[in-house]
Amino acid sequence: MHSKVTTQILTICVLTICTTALWPLPLNYTHGSTYLWLSPDVTFSYQPNSGVNLTASALYANSTSQNATNYKASTGLDSYSIVQAAIARTQDELSNDGFVPWKFHPRNSFFEPPSNVSYRTITNVTIQQNSTDPANVLKPLAGAVDESYSIVIAINGAVMINAVSSVGIIRALETFSQLFYTTADGSSVYTNLAPVYIEDAPKFQYRGLNMDIARSPFTPDDIMRTIDALAYNKFNILHLHATDAQSWTLQIPALPPLADLGAYMKGLSYSPGDLENIQSYGAYRGVQVIIETDVPGHTAAIGLSYPDLVAALNVQPGWSNYSAEPPTGQLKLNDTAVYDFLDKLWADLLPRVYPFSAYFHTGGDEVNANVYGLDPTVRSNDTKVIQPLLQKMIDHNHAKVRAAGMARVVWEERLLEWNLTLGADVVVQTWQTDTAVANVVAKGHKALAGDYNYWYLDCGRGQWIDFSQSTAEAAWPFSDYCTPTKNWRLMYTYDPLAGVPANATKLVLGGEVHIWSEQVDGVNLDNMVWPRACAAAEVLWSGSKDASGKNRSQITASPRLGEMRERMVQRGIGAGPVQMIYCTQNGTQCTL
Numbered sequence: 001m002h003s004k005v006t007t008q009i010l011t012i013c014v015l016t017i018c019t020t021a022l023w024p025l026p027l028n029y030t031h032g033s034t035y036l037w038l039s040p041d042v043t044f045s046y047q048p049n050s051g052v053n054l055t056a057s058a059l060y061a062n063s064t065s066q067n068a069t070n071y072k073a074s075t076g077l078d079s080y081s082i083v084q085a086a087i088a089r090t091q092d093e094l095s096n097d098g099f100v101p102w103k104f105h106p107r108n109s110f111f112e113p114p115s116n117v118s119y120r121t122i123t124n125v126t127i128q129q130n131s132t133d134p135a136n137v138l139k140p141l142a143g144a145v146d147e148s149y150s151i152v153i154a155i156n157g158a159v160m161i162n163a164v165s166s167v168g169i170i171r172a173l174e175t176f177s178q179l180f181y182t183t184a185d186g187s188s189v190y191t192n193l194a195p196v197y198i199e200d201a202p203k204f205q206y207r208g209l210n211m212d213i214a215r216s217p218f219t220p221d222d223i224m225r226t227i228d229a230l231a232y233n234k235f236n237i238l239h240l241h242a243t244d245a246q247s248w249t250l251q252i253p254a255l256p257p258l259a260d261l262g263a264y265m266k267g268l269s270y271s272p273g274d275l276e277n278i279q280s281y282g283a284y285r286g287v288q289v290i291i292e293t294d295v296p297g298h299t300a301a302i303g304l305s306y307p308d309l310v311a312a313l314n315v316q317p318g319w320s321n322y323s324a325e326p327p328t329g330q331l332k333l334n335d336t337a338v339y340d341f342l343d344k345l346w347a348d349l350l351p352r353v354y355p356f357s358a359y360f361h362t363g364g365d366e367v368n369a370n371v372y373g374l375d376p377t378v379r380s381n382d383t384k385v386i387q388p389l390l391q392k393m394i395d396h397n398h399a400k401v402r403a404a405g406m407a408r409v410v411w412e413e414r415l416l417e418w419n420l421t422l423g424a425d426v427v428v429q430t431w432q433t434d435t436a437v438a439n440v441v442a443k444g445h446k447a448l449a450g451d452y453n454y455w456y457l458d459c460g461r462g463q464w465i466d467f468s469q470s471t472a473e474a475a476w477p478f479s480d481y482c483t484p485t486k487n488w489r490l491m492y493t494y495d496p497l498a499g500v501p502a503n504a505t506k507l508v509l510g511g512e513v514h515i516w517s518e519q520v521d522g523v524n525l526d527n528m529v530w531p532r533a534c535a536a537a538e539v540l541w542s543g544s545k546d547a548s549g550k551n552r553s554q555i556t557a558s559p560r561l562g563e564m565r566e567r568m569v570q571r572g573i574g575a576g577p578v579q580m581i582y583c584t585q586n587g588t589q590c591t592l
């Protein structure tokens with residue numbers, strides 16, 4: 001089938017049809033079917049175009065964090081060091097992925113470069129950056145950094161990568177690494193796709209995973225492994241839902257009891273050093289880590305150390321009148337002591353996360369009005385009484401976040417249910433309905449998509465609540481509120497722009513896929529998130545529609561996703577299989 005250097009079949013797969021390698025699908029990807037070896041000593045040379053300064057970036061500029069300042073001084077994080085680190089990772093992947101793609105070729109067929117023909121070898125890769133990085137290159141507001149890139153692999157083995165920014169180079173190197181396979185004897189690395197021509201850029205500028213690290217403890221390694229997997233899929237945001245009713249995970253040196261008493265166990269929390277390590281790990285991979293401290297709801301864990309600040313703390317029995325999950329409790333709404341507490345929290349936390357984050361998430365979901373009937377500083381569950389108090393609290397908090405230099409993100413309820421007035425630049429994260437994105441942009445706000453009916457990875461696992469003998473019958477078969485499981489095909493059909501008028505699509509920054517952790521911990525994390533989150537990655541990078549405006553084809557996506565899963569497994573991510581091998585070995589038999 002594949003034989004000589006001179007025979008090449010050009011496969012054109014502009015915007016859509018392409019069943020070979022690469023996830024998410026590039027904007028423009030054409031390839032042939034000629035083999036090239038990759039030299040084990042392949043070199044990467046990183047060159048600026050004339051006038052481009054690779055040592056000019058200053059990720060940590062304006063930081064008030066002593067540690068961040070030290071970090072910059074000790075590592076000199078600039079375009080050059082970002083890209084050198086990405087090159088080192090790419091070389092490691094190319095040598096160690098060890099991905100032998102037998103599952104994607106007919107049973108017992110031979111698909112490797114035949115040994116009686118000699119093929120050209122890629123010995124060096126030239127990388128050119130054609131613009132100086134902006135100072136905020138690793139913590140941009142959505143759209144502030146150009147992630148576009150191009151890759152050309154000529155039939156003679158010459159390779160040229162071009163990008164506007166160092167983050168674009170990170171994306172390009174990820175794509176490059178996915179074009180190569182290892183021979184079954186493990187001795188050599190090759191591509192069967194030369195010549196390759198790729199021109200790529202993301203459809204959406206904000207492509208994230210929301211990870212609930214409060215309900216279940218995760219190690220920094222779990223989070224960093226997740227960052228790796230996000231980078232493989234060209235996500236650029238990891239949103240850590242860092243605090244909730246059940247546990248307070250962030251050590252706040254100005255308020256030591258918060259984590260000492262609020263974590264599930266003393267020490268089961270993130271030190272400032274841990275958080276900085278996680279954030280800088282993300283920065284090196286083009287994954288901005290943003291932190292959420294959810295207030296005023298979901299705060300019962302604060303009551304473990306500061307019980308006087310929390311209303312309706314741990315009401316039992318009858319918790320379901322006051323919150324969606326036990327334990328109940330919300331910050332008191334009209335209490336100067338709560339404001340004093342928040343000011344200490346913000347003064348400690350915000351300057352520490354600012355060096356790595358353009359955004360800070362202030363939560364605001366599921367505020368329960370009944371709680372304030374029990375709040376001695378309010379004594380009313382009337383939304384007309386509560387609304388101005390919520391407004392006052394958010395205005396206060398957002399002034400602090402703004403002063404700390406970050407844009408604010410909030411859950412949709414603040415805008416759509418409480419009708420709060422938000423700063424014009426506040427980003428509203430939707431989750432409850434498939435009309436919420438359109439409703440948010442209709443109010444002139446920037447929106448993040450992530451409807452739970454499509455993009456909640458935790459759904460469909462069944463209840464985690466235990467039912468008594470009297471409640472069990474009605475609850476049988478114990479499905480959770482968002483059952484069924486959101487399979488990758490369903491996730492793949494979700495369009496962040498659905499229902500959004502053309503003149504408002506620019507307000508849709510992108511979206512997040514969500515992993516809530518009531519039934520997830522480090523043991524099943526990878527399998528719960530991957531490969532399903534890959535489907536969201538492709539929607540956010542490539543768009544949910546193909547060139548003809550139709551939903552993307554599952555038939556061409558499925559084998560590509562299967563390949564991506566294998567590659568992720570080789571890189572240490574415990575992603576589940578997409579299909580049985582019977583299907584992937586012959587890409588047409590499992591089709592309806």
Ligand SMILES: *[C@@H]1O[C@H](CO)[C@@H](O)[C@H](O)[C@H]1NC(C)=O
Pocket residue numbers: 014027028029199
């Ligand atoms: C993709 O690349 C081909 C080959 O250079 C070019 O003809 C085509 O216009 C490009 N399409 C897009 C959508 O950029």
Ligand SMILES: *[C@@H]1O[C@H](CO)[C@@H](O)[C@H](O)[C@H]1NC(C)=O
Pocket residue numbers: 053054055056057
């Ligand atoms: C690049 O920027 C750095 C930091 O601003 C500066 O020290 C250096 O002189 C610049 N190099 C060139 C070649 O302009």
Ligand SMILES: *[C@@H]1O[C@H](CO)[C@@H](O)[C@H](O)[C@H]1NC(C)=O
Pocket residue numbers: 058059060061062135136
């Ligand atoms: C630092 O502050 C200056 C002046 O306020 C601003 O122009 C610059 O963009 C800031 N840099 C970063 C990385 O935030």
Ligand SMILES: *[C@@H]1O[C@H](CO)[C@@H](O)[C@H](O)[C@H]1NC(C)=O
Pocket residue numbers: 106107585586588589
């Ligand atoms: C793939 O499946 C088709 C349809 O059943 C069959 O005709 C073909 O022989 C199969 N090819 C291989 C390589 O198994």
Ligand SMILES: *[C@@H]1O[C@H](CO)[C@@H](O)[C@H](O)[C@H]1NC(C)=O
Pocket residue numbers: 003114116117
């Ligand atoms: C290489 O070997 C294969 C099978 O052994 C044969 O079909 C093919 O013609 C050979 N090619 C050359 C160029 O000798």
Ligand SMILES: *[C@@H]1O[C@H](CO)[C@@H](O)[C@H](O)[C@H]1NC(C)=O
Pocket residue numbers: 130148149150162163164
């Ligand atoms: C810079 O690189 C981008 C990405 O490859 C490309 O689209 C653009 O045309 C390049 N610009 C210049 C001036 O070379």
Ligand SMILES: *[C@@H]1O[C@H](CO)[C@@H](O)[C@H](O)[C@H]1NC(C)=O
Pocket residue numbers: 121122123124156157158159
């Ligand atoms: C780089 O690769 C090109 C194309 O394969 C080749 O012509 C050139 O000799 C290589 N340069 C070095 C320094 O290896």
Ligand SMILES: *[C@@H]1O[C@H](CO)[C@@H](O)[C@H](O)[C@H]1NC(C)=O
Pocket residue numbers: 067271272273274276352
């Ligand atoms: C600073 O970094 C060190 C590790 O280098 C860490 O132990 C410490 O907690 C950090 N302190 C702050 C305030 O971030």
Ligand SMILES: *[C@@H]1O[C@H](CO)[C@@H](O)[C@H](O)[C@H]1NC(C)=O
Pocket residue numbers: 369370373381382383
């Ligand atoms: C307020 O409390 C009353 C009496 O318990 C209840 O009927 C009403 O539904 C509550 N209102 C809200 C908004 O929860």
Ligand SMILES: *[C@@H]1O[C@H](CO)[C@@H](O)[C@H](O)[C@H]1NC(C)=O
Pocket residue numbers: 334377378379385389
């Ligand atoms: C809030 O507290 C102040 C001071 O205690 C009080 O005067 C005011 O009536 C309270 N507001 C509400 C809505 O309860």
Ligand SMILES: *[C@@H]1O[C@H](CO)[C@@H](O)[C@H](O)[C@H]1NC(C)=O
Pocket residue numbers: 383384387416417418419
């Ligand atoms: C917010 O506005 C909606 C739509 O007008 C209304 O249904 C809702 O009651 C309002 N909420 C509050 C807290 O005023």
Ligand SMILES: *[C@@H]1O[C@H](CO)[C@@H](O)[C@H](O)[C@H]1NC(C)=O
Pocket residue numbers: 441444501503504
């Ligand atoms: C889009 O157009 C409609 C109708 O002209 C207008 O009401 C709306 O404000 C526009 N939206 C944006 C975001 O410009």
